[in-house]
Amino acid sequence: MTSQAMDNNDDSAGLIEQVQQAVDSKTPVTVSGGGSKNALGNQGATQGSDGSDGSTTLSTLAHQGIISYEPTELVVTVRAGTRMVQLNEALAAAGQMLPFEPPVFNGATIGGVLACGLSGPRRPFSGSARDYVLGTRVINGQAQDLAFGGEVMKNVAGYDVSRVQVGAWGTLGVLLDVSMKVLPAPELELTLVQHANQGDLQAFVPLVRKPLPLSGAMLIDDTRYLRLSGSEAAVRSAAAELGGDVLEDNSLWNSVRDHTHAFFRGAKQSVEGEGKTLWRIGVADFAPALELSGEWLHEWAGGQRWLLTEMPANDVYRVVAAAHGHAMRYSVGATDEPAFQPLEGAMQNLQARVRDSFDPLRLFNRGRFHPELDVSSNVEAARA
Amino acid sequence: MSADPAFVTEASSDASILSQQQAHQRIARREKAAAELSQLVDPQAVLWSIEQLRPYESDGLTAMKATPLLVVLPETIEQVQAIMRWAHSTQTPVVARGAGTGLSGGALPHEDGILLGLAKFNQILELNPEQGFARVQPGVRNLAISDAARPHGLYYAPDPSSQIACTIGGNVAENSGGVHCLKYGLTVHNVLAVTIVTIEGDLLDVGSPGHDSAGYDLMALLTGSEGMLAVVVEVRVKLLPVPPVAKLVMAAFDTVEAAGDAVGEVIAQGIIPAGLELMDKPAIQAAEAFAKCGYPTDVAALLLCELDGIEEEVNAQVAGVSKVFEQANASSLHIAATEEERLLLWKGRKSAFPAVGRLAPDYYCIDGTIPRKQLSHVLQQMEQWSAEYKLPIANVFHAGDGNLHPLIMFDAGKPGELHRTEELGSRILQLCVEVGGTVTGEHGVGMEKINEMCVQFDANTLTQFHSVKAAFDPDGLLNPGKAVPTLQRCAEFGAMHVHHGELKFPELDRF
Ligand SMILES: Cc1cc2nc3c(=O)[nH]c(=O)nc-3n(C[C@H](O)[C@H](O)[C@H](O)COP(=O)(O)OP(=O)(O)OC[C@H]3O[C@@H](n4cnc5c(N)ncnc54)[C@H](O)[C@@H]3O)c2cc1C
Numbered sequence: 001m002t003s004q005a006m007d008n009n010d011d012s013a014g015l016i017e018q019v020q021q022a023v024d025s026k027t028p029v030t031v032s033g034g035g036s037k038n039a040l041g042n043q044g045a046t047q048g049s050d051g052s053d054g055s056t057t058l059s060t061l062a063h064q065g066i067i068s069y070e071p072t073e074l075v076v077t078v079r080a081g082t083r084m085v086q087l088n089e090a091l092a093a094a095g096q097m098l099p100f101e102p103p104v105f106n107g108a109t110i111g112g113v114l115a116c117g118l119s120g121p122r123r124p125f126s127g128s129a130r131d132y133v134l135g136t137r138v139i140n141g142q143a144q145d146l147a148f149g150g151e152v153m154k155n156v157a158g159y160d161v162s163r164v165q166v167g168a169w170g171t172l173g174v175l176l177d178v179s180m181k182v183l184p185a186p187e188l189e190l191t192l193v194q195h196a197n198q199g200d201l202q203a204f205v206p207l208v209r210k211p212l213p214l215s216g217a218m219l220i221d222d223t224r225y226l227r228l229s230g231s232e233a234a235v236r237s238a239a240a241e242l243g244g245d246v247l248e249d250n251s252l253w254n255s256v257r258d259h260t261h262a263f264f265r266g267a268k269q270s271v272e273g274e275g276k277t278l279w280r281i282g283v284a285d286f287a288p289a290l291e292l293s294g295e296w297l298h299e300w301a302g303g304q305r306w307l308l309t310e311m312p313a314n315d316v317y318r319v320v321a322a323a324h325g326h327a328m329r330y331s332v333g334a335t336d337e338p339a340f341q342p343l344e345g346a347m348q349n350l351q352a353r354v355r356d357s358f359d360p361l362r363l364f365n366r367g368r369f370h371p372e373l374d375v376s377s378n379v380e381a382a383r384a
Numbered sequence: 385m386s387a388d389p390a391f392v393t394e395a396s397s398d399a400s401i402l403s404q405q406q407a408h409q410r411i412a413r414r415e416k417a418a419a420e421l422s423q424l425v426d427p428q429a430v431l432w433s434i435e436q437l438r439p440y441e442s443d444g445l446t447a448m449k450a451t452p453l454l455v456v457l458p459e460t461i462e463q464v465q466a467i468m469r470w471a472h473s474t475q476t477p478v479v480a481r482g483a484g485t486g487l488s489g490g491a492l493p494h495e496d497g498i499l500l501g502l503a504k505f506n507q508i509l510e511l512n513p514e515q516g517f518a519r520v521q522p523g524v525r526n527l528a529i530s531d532a533a534r535p536h537g538l539y540y541a542p543d544p545s546s547q548i549a550c551t552i553g554g555n556v557a558e559n560s561g562g563v564h565c566l567k568y569g570l571t572v573h574n575v576l577a578v579t580i581v582t583i584e585g586d587l588l589d590v591g592s593p594g595h596d597s598a599g600y601d602l603m604a605l606l607t608g609s610e611g612m613l614a615v616v617v618e619v620r621v622k623l624l625p626v627p628p629v630a631k632l633v634m635a636a637f638d639t640v641e642a643a644g645d646a647v648g649e650v651i652a653q654g655i656i657p658a659g660l661e662l663m664d665k666p667a668i669q670a671a672e673a674f675a676k677c678g679y680p681t682d683v684a685a686l687l688l689c690e691l692d693g694i695e696e697e698v699n700a701q702v703a704g705v706s707k708v709f710e711q712a713n714a715s716s717l718h719i720a721a722t723e724e725e726r727l728l729l730w731k732g733r734k735s736a737f738p739a740v741g742r743l744a745p746d747y748y749c750i751d752g753t754i755p756r757k758q759l760s761h762v763l764q765q766m767e768q769w770s771a772e773y774k775l776p777i778a779n780v781f782h783a784g785d786g787n788l789h790p791l792i793m794f795d796a797g798k799p800g801e802l803h804r805t806e807e808l809g810s811r812i813l814q815l816c817v818e819v820g821g822t823v824t825g826e827h828g829v830g831m832e833k834i835n836e837m838c839v840q841f842d843a844n845t846l847t848q849f850h851s852v853k854a855a856f857d858p859d860g861l862l863n864p865g866k867a868v869p870t871l872q873r874c875a876e877f878g879a880m881h882v883h884h885g886e887l888k889f890p891e892l893d894r895f
Pocket residue numbers: 443444479480481482483484485486487489490491502522543544545546549550551552553554555556557558559560561562563610611612614615616617737738826827863
């Protein structure tokens with residue numbers, strides 16, 4: 001089954017033209033897809049609501065559609081502005097899925113999902129967004145139309161620029177098209193519900209080192225949820241081994257993934273009403289409970305932890321760094337504290353040079369990701 | 385591959401082609417560098433006599449040779465840092481080397497540079513079965529990690545056929561794969577973090593013990609970067625539970641094309657085997673003669689299909705693929721009866737390269753990847769070219785991934801035969817690009833496929849690669865001239881096409 005999208009869904013020429021104008025006039029560009037993640041990241045130099053710094057917005061929405069999809073090749077190539085809902089539907093129709101199970105926030109596009117590097121509950125068991133990206137077509141900060149990687153599973157020609165685009169928040173280029181590896185959807189999926197002690201993360205540790213068909217593991221209050229996926233035989237036997245109440249309805253996982261679960265709805269209210277902050281904390285699954293007060297929801301067998309807290313950002317960053325992890329603010333900031341774990345020293349310098357190598361004028365999403373990477377003599381020169 | 389005889393001869397004969405004066409200057413430079421480096425490491429760890437340098441002249445791609453200024457074998461990270469600072473301040477090129485099993489000339493020395501051998505970094509620093517990881521030095525052999533993990537029921541998944549010898553540092557540099565990467569991924573999917581030394585001598589931790597880290601995903605850039613961006617001095621790998629059950633289905637076919645089509649059908653059934661390997665007749669016969677593993681030798685193609693996981697699942701999948709193979713007209717079907725037999729059948733596959741090596745004085749291994757649906761087309765075209773060039777080709781490859789390894793058999797002793805082999809290899813790689821694939825799936829570009837990179841990437845993209853390199857290594861001191869061709873070189877390669885390889889290349893310029 002190959003579906004060829006119509007050409008009037010190809011807006012690459014228009015997007016390249018827009019970037020070229022931005023380069024010529026040295027105007028910062030805010031890259032946007034479905035806008036579902038506008039509240040995430042830093043406000044950014046280019047995000048003033050009145051656009052007072054003269055920045056322009058570049059929307060990928062007119063550049064959409066599936067370019068090619070061949071289930072037997074396990075590869076799909078799509079335009080960045082394709083809505084997640086549409087992409088998931090096409091894959092499901094062929095009995096396949098994106099193995100990194102990305103969140104589907106309202107209106108989200110695949111370009112936005114990859115730029116923000118988002119993965120869902122399956123992540124610790126089957127891999128992350130970047131693991132499944134095979135190739136990209138990108139507009140760099142010089143308005144050049146570049147293609148990296150490809151549609152094949154193994155490719156080591158040139159540096160892996162496609163994967164480094166994932167989670168770069170658009171600061172290394174505008175994603176035009178992406179090729180991803182897809183996998184067959186499991187024959188059966190079910191959820192086990194087990195009683196657990198509050199904050200008992202250590203129970204996950206032995207589980208994830210066993211050859212079990214796990215595809216989700218989370219702890220909400222005093223309940224542990226395990227999701228099993230695979231052939232009917234494998235899932236049933238693992239369910240018997242692990243024990244717990246069996247839930248055939250798996251919608252819980254999507255609600256956590258998409259932040260429609262009660263925890264996240266409550267968090268939204270506390271953020272708006274009480275000035276609390278929601279944090280996403282990435283640590284090793286075996287990292288002990290963190291000394292941060294607030295309400296927790298633990299995903300990824302303890303590798304992704306959500307915290308709703310009143311604590312100041314600096315405390316969160318300090319405690320998380322000590323646990324060899326990193327934190328990201330997941331709600332609109334009440335203050336101008338950074339939204340991402342700050343980079344320091346030689347690592348900051350190296351990352352700034354990487355940014356420079358793609359976007360020497362630092363036009364894309366300036367200030368949105370790690371503002372410390374955007375301070376450069378080049379930017380000064382561009383302004384002059 | 386470089387159809388580049390000028391480079392080979394100039395490089396290999398060291399002083400003989402250089403003028404007397406140049407040779408003297410070189411010796412003086414070598415002596416000075418040796419004296420300076422002997423201040424930084426044990427003088428015994430600085431090799432600089434021609435006899436000592438000989439073993440380091442090439443990696444697994446023996447057609448290309450060069451003598452480095454000297455070889456230095458540090459044993460601590462501090463020494464690596466000091467060496468890098470020295471190289472940076474003296475603007476001396478640095479080529480890192482693991483076990484030297486690379487097949488693309490990635491560890492080919494630079495004549496004016498030092499070869500940084502990491503063989504002494506051979507310790508497993510930590511193996512944590514509870515937390516599922518190992519921290520190892522870069523010179524640790526791939527198989528040594530799995531051997532150490534196995535008593536705990538764990539292993540390191542990527543298993544290149546060279547795993548007895550190749551190092552994890554080399555694996556990271558090449559993003560190596562193995563026969564099991566269809567299901568378990570490549571090096572990039574199995575390495576959590578690395579510690580690197582930059583050309584300035586800075587020590588940086590990249591990646592994290594968790595699932596992601598702040599800032600850009602530099603792990604993605606470093607993995608597969610062929611020693612062009614930094615020197616890896618420590619690697620943290622993920623250990624996976626050994627699957628409780630593994631079963632191997634061996635199916636024989638009357639044509640290679642039928643076997644190729646069966647591969648696509650397996651995937652279409654929603655089954656992802658742990659490994660799915662294809663061998664053609666010359667490869668089967670060579671492997672059987674070498675490993676005596678029980679392959680049928682009168683068939684055109686064999687598929688080795690491994691299913692692993694929980695017993696119930698594996699049984700269902702074995703039934704599933706068996707049905708697919710029957711429907712694809714397999715002439716015979718065999719399921720390894722015992723664990724010994726399963727390992728023996730794999731042994732044949734894993735020793736296919738050296739086995740083919742016994743059929744001809746030399747062989748040349750190609751490493752293109754193509755979309756699976758192009759398998760029959762590309763295999764047929766290769767057969768035709770093989771006849772045209774009068775050079776036999778054996779095929780043994782990662783069919784599930786579409787990663788081809790045609791082995792061209794030749795005799796380097798016959799005048800012009802290496803050159804024709806390289807030309808045939810280059811045509812095959814260009815065909816891979818034409819059908820939507822790539823010039824290298826897992827062996828890297830190195831020096832070997834530098835020209836074919838010009839076919840795969842346009843000038844702007846190559847320039848972007850150079851900018852990435854410059855972000856790490858502004859002076860272009862790490863492994864200069866490899867992996868990404870200069871635009872000038874591509875212009876010359878274009879000319880070569882017109883003149884069928886008669887043009888000689890000037891010495892590579894440094895980026
Ligand atoms: C018989 C045979 C079978 C093979 N089978 C496979 C296979 O199945 N799959 C596969 O992928 N490959 C295979 N290879 C190729 C080769 O073994 C791999 O590329 C391997 O990863 C190279 O490791 P090495 O330690 O020998 O590296 P080397 O050859 O020493 O170096 C390779 C590259 O890595 C760089 N490098 C080495 N160490 C470091 C470091 N610490 N820091 C930075 N850069 C470094 C070098 O500069 C060079 O560019 C095979 C080779 C042979 C000879």
